[in-house]
Amino acid sequence: MPLKIALPKGRLFDPVVDILQEAGVVNKDLDDDSRKLILSGQNGDFEFILSKAVDVPTYVEYGAADIGVSGKDVLLESGKKVCEVVDLGLGCCRLVVAVPKDLGITTLEELPAKARVATKYPQTAERFFNQHGIQVETIKLNGSIEMAPAVDLAEMIVDITSTGTTLRKNNLVEIAEVAKSSARLIINRVSYKTHYGEIKNIVQRIERSLNSKDDQIN
Numbered sequence: 001m002p003l004k005i006a007l008p009k010g011r012l013f014d015p016v017v018d019i020l021q022e023a024g025v026v027n028k029d030l031d032d033d034s035r036k037l038i039l040s041g042q043n044g045d046f047e048f049i050l051s052k053a054v055d056v057p058t059y060v061e062y063g064a065a066d067i068g069v070s071g072k073d074v075l076l077e078s079g080k081k082v083c084e085v086v087d088l089g090l091g092c093c094r095l096v097v098a099v100p101k102d103l104g105i106t107t108l109e110e111l112p113a114k115a116r117v118a119t120k121y122p123q124t125a126e127r128f129f130n131q132h133g134i135q136v137e138t139i140k141l142n143g144s145i146e147m148a149p150a151v152d153l154a155e156m157i158v159d160i161t162s163t164g165t166t167l168r169k170n171n172l173v174e175i176a177e178v179a180k181s182s183a184r185l186i187i188n189r190v191s192y193k194t195h196y197g198e199i200k201n202i203v204q205r206i207e208r209s210l211n212s213k214d215d216q217i218n
């Protein structure tokens with residue numbers, strides 16, 4: 001039986017495939033544009049499941065995939081029970097609270113009571129505001145979150161920022177950091193025991209490859 005690896009389509013796909021190729025886990029080109037969603041590895045040793053990024057932890061938790069790659073942001077939000085084994089150091093971004101610049105708010109304490117927060121990450125946002133003793137109403141969106149305050153859907157947002165361009169272009173300013181995120185290698189808890197040798201070998205090859213890259217940079 002080939003090991004099943006769930007890969008996120010979208011922005012993480014190419015850099016993740018590069019890492020797997022550098023580690024010698026994959027030695028053929030994988031294409032996420034071919035409409036084919038299950039791809040086989042070179043010697044029938046792996047099967048690659050091409051999933052929406054947000055669904056990878058689900059495939060891995062249920063054992064439909066033994067291994068997967070997911071952003072930490074998605075892992076935090078999903079609450080799925082998987083083993084998180086390697087920080088791949090890509091897809092680096094931060095989950096932040098941001099408000100319209102012209103409100104002049106700079107801290108969480110200045111937020112209006114029961115403010116509405118638009119976000120793709122309602123669980124993570126709720127948890128964060130609860131921890132800070134702030135009551136909010138979360139409104140779940142699936143994209144273009146930065147638009148919400150401008151159209152009076154919400155007073156603030158919790159979303160990913162990387163370069164800061166999207167916040168700036170939409171007249172928003174960050175007032176707090178919720179979490180840092182990067183892509184993680186995750187393993188199904190049962191597979192990690194039943195296929196320990198094979199999976200450990202893959203993990204070590206990826207870690208060695210990442211370390212040798214770090215050595216070349218330093």
Ligand SMILES: Nc1ncnc2c1ncn2[C@@H]1O[C@H](COP(=O)(O)OP(=O)(O)OP(=O)(O)O)[C@@H](O)[C@H]1O
Pocket residue numbers: 008009010011012052053054070071072073074091092093142143160161162163181182183
């Ligand atoms: N601007 C960014 N810079 C760096 N990493 C990012 C950025 N935006 C998102 N990410 C990371 O990449 C992961 C996948 O994002 P991607 O946009 O491919 O999927 P998505 O958010 O599910 O979008 P879609 O709904 O279009 O599939 C996110 O979960 C996050 O960890």
Ligand SMILES: O=P(O)(O)OC[C@H]1O[C@H](OP(=O)(O)OP(=O)(O)O)[C@H](O)[C@@H]1O
Pocket residue numbers: 142143144145146159160161162163164165166167
């Ligand atoms: O700080 P920046 O470098 O501008 O990046 C941040 C943007 O990147 C992501 O959006 P994405 O392109 O995935 O679109 P989305 O709105 O559909 O999530 C994220 O949701 C932010 O909107």
